[in-house]
Amino acid sequence: MGTVTRVDGPLVEVEGLTGAAMFELVALGRHNLPGEIIALRGDHATIQAYEYTGGLAPGDPAGRAGSPLSARLGPHLLGGVFDGLLRPLTGAGMWLDPAAPPPARVGGSYSFRPLVEEGRTAARGTPIGSVGSGSSPPYLVLSPGGVVSRIREPGPCLPGDPVAVVGGAQVTLERRQPVRRPLPYASRCDEPVPLTTGQRVIDLLLPVSKGGTVAVPGGFGTGKTVLLQQIAKWCDADVVVYVGCGERGNEMADVVAELGRLTDPRTGGRLADRTVVIANTSNMPMMAREASVHTGVTVAEHFRDMGYDAVVIADSTSRWAEALRELGSRSGALPAEEGYPADLASALAAFYERAGRVTTLGGATGSVTVIGAVSPPGGDMTEPVTAHTQRFVRSLWTLDRDLAYARHYPAVSWAGSFARDADAMTAAVPGAAQRRGRVSGILAEADRLTALAELLGAATLPAHERVVLLAGRLIREGFLRQSALSPRDCFCRPERTALLADALLAVVDRCQALVEDQVPVAWIEGQDFSPVLRAKEAPEEEITARRDTVLDALGRSR
């Protein structure tokens, strides 16, 4: 038992913690506030507290927990809302008072089904039983490795009940795992497999692979949260972990309500049933915010080990970095850039490195994809968090303020973003590489000419350049713009994305051919392109007909 000697907000110093280890959990004061050891000197420990420390005084007791910060992983996670330490928020009080007693354990009984017989050997990481939980992916209980000497009969089962004895060790539906250490796997898979997000600009131009990493920098008002929520709703992952890290409470309420309302197009169940929400809003304790991204990835790894594709969405990693900075400042660490601690870059790298598509210990294939929002202060893309994050991610979706002001959503800048695995992924699909090349080529050329036209007026450009400007507009309005609110447009299947792109490219081709045939460009610009521009709102079978309507109208002139 140690004694508190200094309290400065979330930073607490304790004396007399003999034998304590770095990152060990400590219970502080009368209310047993959780904290984590971040520095040790003799028996003198520096601790970051995960709760509001008001009232904590020198002389108060502090006890070692004997284990590092760990999360309780189990079937209760799917469909639940948790705080940064993965304690359930459903059932907690209206005001989150750290001195209040913890809420009664939630989670009723689950229906257990054994997958192995007694007496067999179950290798480490292979499933020995499953838990049905409605339409969400079945929750698998994995073997610690060894001979199955006892296994529970099919039937109802509580989370803490033993379901099997394997290799002499008792197995329950749950396991506790330290959150800062990646869960082990057998090997990494190299060839990239695309994750379908349902957002056209991403799936066509800036794809991300299962197990990939993405950073989404964007100033306020650029639609970052809406884009991430769209991906959380519609991407083709089995499990989505949504970490609201230092963001708005009303937004979290909105996410939870939306997910409960929406149906998963792939399984027919509620989207909420495949989602784990970790809500650490900006007014909740700062240091739990620091922990929340690690708990989020740990949850995703837990489902990856069952052979699922999991996606972690962290909104926003900048708030997490600010928590690191605040603690660094309070503990007197020498600051590096803009007051951030010197280990900011390595902390970011370690976080994104937990993503990956792997062969699990049990031989299945699963993945963790990490999508992290970045909120650059003042929209400054050279600030430390944005600059360092760009070095460690495979894809970057930069949100552009000018696009957002023009109400062009999602405001992903095609010029300022990258996707390093795009070529490898499009190579596998016939025609995909060419389609992507043409669309990005038109956009780049149109951007260059727009800059020129703004100076000189579009009328001064030659006909073949004016038609490129027109092509750029068609692609931007008819393809890249996607409404998050329209029931038909909010999600776009890859086939539909290709169909829409091809329809627009066919129209662009015809316009270019017309200009070459000396048809006046003003006449082409005056045509009604709305059938293809609004094709994204139309049923899929209509898209070709709409393309032909426009092509016919253009063709009549000749």
Next chain:
Amino acid sequence: MTVWAPLEYTDVAELRGPLVMVRGTKGVGWDEYASIELETGQRRHGLVLEVDHDLAVVQVFEGTAGIRAEGTRVTFAGRPMRIPVGPGWLGRVCDGAGRPLDGGPPVTGTADASVNGFPLNPTLREPPSEPVLTGISAIDLLTTLVRGQKIAVFSTGGLPHLALAAQIAAQAGAGGRPFTVVFAAIGLTHPDAAAVRDRLEERSAAGELTLLLNLADDPVIERILTPRLALTIAEHLAFTMGRHVLVVLADMTSYCEALREVSAARGEIPARRAYPGYLYSDLASLYERCGRVRGLPGSVTVLPVLTMPAGDITHPVPDLTGYITEGQILLTGDVSAYPHIDPLSSLSRMMREGAGPGRTRPEHVDLAAQITAALSRARQARELAELVGEGALSAADRRYLALAEAFERRLLAQREDESRSLDETFDRAWNVVSVLPRRELTMLSPEALDAGYREDG
């Protein structure tokens, strides 16, 4: 239980800026409320910022001027600062620390509450869904306030943001439901404060207002307290008494400067522009106290007003505020008519939830989007016209310029004492869009156009 007289400490080890370091303390906890008695018998108040062994660092709200190391007695309350809450605050005018300025007795409450509040459980938040109508056309039409929302007013020195804040506070309502305004003036000059007080006289007399006035010559550190008092009072009025409460916090830039002053006095490592690294979290702990709670009738809507130093929107105060709030109303000198709202840079993220069928008008969201899109096109046309001359513009572009002019003259421009009904605002809005030919209005449904479009517009 015996009530012991609180222990008095007299060993003041150091005085620096707004801070008093007290030595020899025992069992004093972090964030405790402290009371400081000077030799003269004068009492001041403070908060514990740090405890280290037997040393407590106390931030004094009234400042340390006149405090001597000898003869000063400090007592600690053993708990965070609490204030009385309840209907006793309605109709009162107090200073930034809650002491009466209206000649009345000290405010008493039906209960007391910690000024820091607690985070609201996000799973019990009810997503905001009903409007607060302000009677200001540009706001009601384009950036509708929604009950439970936080939305900031960004301004620059010299613009009448205080007049606008006072007008909103005076006119806002929740469709006949019990409505209250808590107005926290932070670091205002005497003439400004007097103007606000006058403007809100009527609301105050009706018992629908609490006015907290921290003036520019009041103690700087008291400013850290003022918004917390306002929000604590508001939370009780909303969630215990079921009222819809609008909290106006003006000017938050003064608040942040007070925070920076304390941080500098403590020798903390500064982040951007020497503001402390925890500025985001600190602002969030204020702004996030808005919202609605599932199953309870009231709501807290927060309207921070701030001046952007040198008009710089990337300055940490507006920047971090913008990251937290659900939208902003930006005032600009480029718009010549009061209320100087820049319609293209202003945005209410919750508008879709609070406006539309059953809440305001069925066509509201589409009409607002149509006007914004048209104004955006008009701005491009104007930029082009400055380069090539208006004569070189196409006929369509000139219609858009006419729309922008009609918007500013017929809809945006409004007197400071003029409250427009929703009907009147929509009447004006339809007049404005009808400047354009009907076929240009692609964002409005044919039914809405049939009902609202004016051929002679």
